[in-house]
Amino acid sequence: DAGVIQSPRHEVTEMGQEVTLRCKPISGHNSLFWYRQTMMRGLELLIYFNNNVPIDDSGMPEDRFSAKMPNASFSTLKIQPSEPRDSAVYFCASSRAVTVAGSPLHFGNGTRLTVT
Amino acid sequence: QKEVEQDPGPLSVPEGAIVSLNCTYSNSAFQYFMWYRQYSRKGPELLMYTYSSGNKEDGRFTAQVDKSSKYISLFIRDSQPSDSATYLCATSRAGGTSYGKLTFGQGTILTVHP
Numbered sequence: 001d002a003g004v005i006q007s008p009r010h011e012v013t014e015m016g017q018e019v020t021l022r023c024k025p026i027s028g029h030n031s032l033f034w035y036r037q038t039m040m041r042g043l044e045l046l047i048y049f050n051n052n053v054p055i056d057d058s059g060m061p062e063d064r065f066s067a068k069m070p071n072a073s074f075s076t077l078k079i080q081p082s083e084p085r086d087s088a089v090y091f092c093a094s095s096r097a098v099t100v101a102g103s104p105l106h107f108g109n110g111t112r113l114t115v116t
Numbered sequence: 117q118k119e120v121e122q123d124p125g126p127l128s129v130p131e132g133a134i135v136s137l138n139c140t141y142s143n144s145a146f147q148y149f150m151w152y153r154q155y156s157r158k159g160p161e162l163l164m165y166t167y168s169s170g171n172k173e174d175g176r177f178t179a180q181v182d183k184s185s186k187y188i189s190l191f192i193r194d195s196q197p198s199d200s201a202t203y204l205c206a207t208s209r210a211g212g213t214s215y216g217k218l219t220f221g222q223g224t225i226l227t228v229h230p
Contacts, residue, residue: 104162
């Protein structure tokens with residue numbers, strides 16, 4: 001199993017530019033999560049999907065952030081326009097079933113975003 | 117106030133020491149408790165999962181939950197340099213799609229030196 005695959009691993013962009021982060025979950029997993037990690041705030045849940053449907057997007061900080069899951073094997077997180085305070089490591093995670101207790105989250109290795 | 121509080125450390129111990137990592141949480145609705153381990157420049161990976169108050173053991177690792185005091189602990193016996201990582205506690209509610217909505221602590225940076 002290849003695990004959760006995220007791209008790119010690193011992204012450096014200028015303020016105001018659009019940023020798109022990509023995620024391929026583990027095959028057979030029905031739930032997908034986007035987290036953001038910073039030194040100050042730790043690991044924060046942005047949004048999660050179950051069977052490709054967004055369940056909870058209350059963690060999305062602003063309208064500048066949007067996420068889509070067009071099919072079971074692909075998701076994107078878009079920031080438009082980007083700002084320096086968006087600099088963080090963005091993790092995608094998947095699990096077999098968010099409705100089952102104890103179903104572990106499998107994380108990708110993250111995308112390190114730097115907005116200058 | 118954060119719903120899950122964890123001392124970020126850093127914590128440095130000699131090889132072979134017993135390590136104690138702790139978290140407190142404020143929301144009684146949290147019913148499930150997990151510990152994740154995160155190596156540098158990697159994503160977190162699940163280490164331990166527990167539901168009830170009490171102890172759960174897995175090799176050198178013991179997870180302890182005290183729901184009455186809202187306190188979560190992870191003990192590492194005979195610590196090894198390979199245990200050097202950031203340890204994150206996490207909690208979730210029960211029911212529906214809540215199981216997957218994890219709230220993480222800040223993470224404790226642990227270094228085990230030879």
